[in-house]
Amino acid sequence: MQGTIDGISGEPHRSQVFRLTYKGQDYQLVLLKKSLSKLDTELPILLDGIEQKLVKRGDCWFFENRHSDQHFATEIWRNLSLRYRL
Numbered sequence: 001m002q003g004t005i006d007g008i009s010g011e012p013h014r015s016q017v018f019r020l021t022y023k024g025q026d027y028q029l030v031l032l033k034k035s036l037s038k039l040d041t042e043l044p045i046l047l048d049g050i051e052q053k054l055v056k057r058g059d060c061w062f063f064e065n066r067h068s069d070q071h072f073a074t075e076i077w078r079n080l081s082l083r084y085r086l
Contacts, residue, residue, distance in 0.1 A: 020079055022072055029076060038086045045076065 018029040030046035043054040043061075053064040054073050061073040080086075 018079065018083065020076065022075055029079075031080065036080060036084045036086065038081070043077070043080075047076075 015031045015034075018031075020027045020029050027048055032044040032046055032051070033040075036043075041056040042064075043056075045052050045054060052066075054061050054077060055064045056062075056077075060070060061077045062070050063073050
């Protein structure tokens with residue numbers, strides 16, 4: 001019976017995989033948090049197999065450890081908030 005909870009691949013529980021197209025490129029996104037709220041200021045995600053954390057500063061979302069496209073982080077939040085009707 002051991003191993004049946006983690007699934008066949010041995011990975012921990014994973015939520016639904018979302019597809020996101022941004023600037024003509026497709027990305028796979030997995031939310032690593034069980035529940036999502038409009039009041040959240042940090043959001044752990046798996047973006048194309050790499051763990052990332054989105055952080056809210058003011059009204060905008062940013063990647064925590066990267067100086068990448070702030071608009072991309074905001075677009076990720078927008079898609080998740082539309083999916084979860086926030």
